[in-house]
Amino acid sequence: MMITLNLKEFITMTNKQPYPVNFSHIGLSVPDIHKAVDFYANVMGWYTIMEPATVKEDDSAIGVMSTEVFGAGWGSYNIAHMTTGDGIGIELFEFSNNAAPDNNFKFWETSIFHYGVQDPDIEGLVERIKAHGGKQRMPIKEYYPGEKPFKMVYMEDPFGNLVEIYTHSYDLTYSAGAY
Known part of the structure; x- marks a missing residue:
């Protein structure tokens, strides 16, 4: 008797991934989004793929998603996206109530x-x-x-x-x- 499994059944049965998951990006909190974009572009050589923009706590898709992540009352934040030479994303956040640790x-x-x-x-x-x-x-x-x-x-x-x-x-x- 021959047993045949498709890939989904095999993964479920073995509870293992057949490949390593790739690293996509990291999010960094910074006190000044414009200075951060300048630093990472000019010192690290990273590419800006989305200029700084403001996200507000509202009913837009990104506003709702942010409330789901941060909870109510976050107000607004600035965000920018950069990428390294090997395609790893750098997501920069500047929160309005930013505090140095x-x-x-x-x-x-x-x-x-x-x-x-x-x-x-x-x-x-x-x-x-x-x-x-x-x-x-x-x-x-x-x-x-x-x-x-x-x-x-x-x-x-x-x-x-x-x-x-x-x-x-x-x-x-x-x-x-x-x-």
């Missing part, structure tokens, strides 16, 4: 605490970020000293978001094995 690096709390980028000219990117108001949180380090030329560093963009910079791709950096 008391500590932007609560690594012990569950959340997304940084975003990672790749640039073979790590020193150049570090200097550009610092020149535009960002901070360097640590010295540039080699991942595998004496073995491979892989380097990394943690920075803060001018808005307090943590940025991890690699010289090589994520898969090359970590497929080398344990630390």
Whole structure:
């Protein structure tokens, strides 16, 4: 007796995905949408695919969706969309009641605490970020000293978001094995 399953039945039965889900975008909250678009365009080289716009708490599709996400009383926010050279989206939000966190690096709390980028000219990117108001949180380090030329560093963009910079791709950096 032969048993035949279609793909949907197979996925349901095994409860596994047959492929890795792609990363689409990340949303970043910033205190000034125009300064953020300028920084990410001029320092990171990202493309603006939707100029800053204002979303209001109303009965428009985006207004209703935002209320479903944020709850009632959010008022309005500014939003812009950018994309990296490899097509990852960056969704920027400027909320009207924006407040700087008391500590932007609560690594012990569950959340997304940084975003990672790749640039073979790590020193150049570090200097550009610092020149535009960002901070360097640590010295540039080699991942595998004496073995491979892989380097990394943690920075803060001018808005307090943590940025991890690699010289090589994520898969090359970590497929080398344990630390």
